[in-house]
Amino acid sequence: MSGGAQGATLMPAWDSDTGAVAVLAVLAGDEAYGFPLSAVREILAPPPLTEVPRAPSHFLGVIAVRGQIITVIDLPKMLHLEAEQTDPYGRILLVDNGEELIGVAVDRVIQVYRMEPNQIEYASAMSAELSDYVVGVGRVPSGSSADAEDMLILIDPVSLLGGVQ
Template identity: 45%
Template sequence: MSDDPKRQTIVPAGQSVAVRAPTSASMLVGAPVVRELLAFVIADETYALPLRSVREILKVPPITGVPRAPADVLGIISVRGRITTVRDLRRVLKMPEGPTEKHTRVLLVEAGDDEVIGLLVDRVLQVYRLDEDEVELAAVVGGDMSEHVMGVGRPRATTKRDEDGDAALGNEDILVLLDPGPLLRRS
């Protein structure tokens, strides 16, 4: 009964075309002031995806394993009749295995190329609206960041959109902003 986020994050049908294959460059250079992000936890680290790339949040349904599939593929599920591939985000990000628990969720993410991929995450936190100055671009941060990392979000306490407070982050917490295109692309 993860009703609220579910309701919030369903992308209206009319918009789905526009959000296909977002790229880090176009989103960050000259981007609008406010950026909406869905934050979630994997292996105690906080990540976020652009809200408009997340179609839906599901409780973990029975997953049918697919023999011979790539290692990060957990299997397939039927989402309203459409066969959807589910991938373990821990494995995608090369993190250690974790158990499936009460809060484990599947995010249905637009992966580009007209495909929606289910991503298993440990726990969904909340939606953030970040101003431009709360986001550090990957290019600016520099270093050896992966292609699928758009940058880092540092939400100020005041800009949080946190209704119930229990998922609030401290001032010093950061969000790793993921770019769904490169993240889910198969080489």
């Protein structure tokens, strides 16, 4: 698998007290999510998806990317959020969780933000259920108005599917 070692170094990037982090913001369902850019290997137009019978419902299925079979997940379902995602998905992110590449289906890619530590509110303050996958919430300048802020749910790629066994 590509970059198992890199995967392991992703967490410090979120934790670091100094220095900015590049975050890829995506829209899935009604929420905006952020992934550390360093963990996103590729953004794909969705290839044909093959469903895997008997797999938990947050697994959308598998796709073949350059001969490799990649598991694709539905992010809102995985986080137990009710929001329905639109189908067909606009894009699939290939995210390296340190073990394997995981396909994350999203509606669209918003943009890349450079986030300072002070823009991030860590998950310790949030619900226990979410904290398995979520590092925290990031605040970014809103696209719609200059004064407002948008919220990004920041995903921890290392725990993504690592904890689901």
